Amino acid sequence: MRLWSIHPRYLDPKGLVALWRESLLAQKVLMGQTRGYTNHPQLDRFKKAPDPTAAVGAYLFAIWQEAESRGYKFKKEKIINLVPTSSIKVTEGQLKYELSWLHQKVEKRAQDWLPHLVGIEIVTPHPLFIAIPGEIEPWERIES
Numbered sequence: 001m002r003l004w005s006i007h008p009r010y011l012d013p014k015g016l017v018a019l020w021r022e023s024l025l026a027q028k029v030l031m032g033q034t035r036g037y038t039n040h041p042q043l044d045r046f047k048k049a050p051d052p053t054a055a056v057g058a059y060l061f062a063i064w065q066e067a068e069s070r071g072y073k074f075k076k077e078k079i080i081n082l083v084p085t086s087s088i089k090v091t092e093g094q095l096k097y098e099l100s101w102l103h104q105k106v107e108k109r110a111q112d113w114l115p116h117l118v119g120i121e122i123v124t125p126h127p128l129f130i131a132i133p134g135e136i137e138p139w140e141r142i143e144s
Contacts, residue, residue, distance in 0.1 A: 001025065003042045003059070005090040005137075006098045007124040008066035012106050012113035020063050020074055027056045027080060041139035045088050055088060055128065057081035062127040091134030095123035097142075 049055035067074040
């Protein structure tokens with residue numbers, strides 16, 4: 001499961017679709033509707049939010065908005081909780097790590113998307129997140 005901290009606009013088409021699916025799974029996990037992934041480290045930040053289902057709903061909504069802007073037809077009705085929620089902090093080091101990792105993935109699966117990732121100096125977080133100074137998040141599983 002990869003719940004990107006970077007803005008969904010950076011994701012290639014396959015990455016955006018995968019994020020939608022994985023985020024819907026995260027929603028089920030946070031609602032207690034599945035037994036799998038309940039201890040996944042990327043869910044910790046949602047679990048710590050005052051209202052975890054509102055947090056994942058806000059996360060999904062931004063993905064849905066990006067999909068709509070690209071002409072995709074994701075089903076907004078699948079988002080269970082669209083109550084406004086507070087932001088979640090994410091470190092700048094995490095954002096940089098994720099953009100670098102995405103770049104490596106895109107080099108393998110969608111080279112035509114690479115121009116979207118070139119020259120980014122300040123990485124915009126997903127709208128649910130607010131960037132703060134710091135290194136890679138402790139919950140991140142570093143890929144070699």
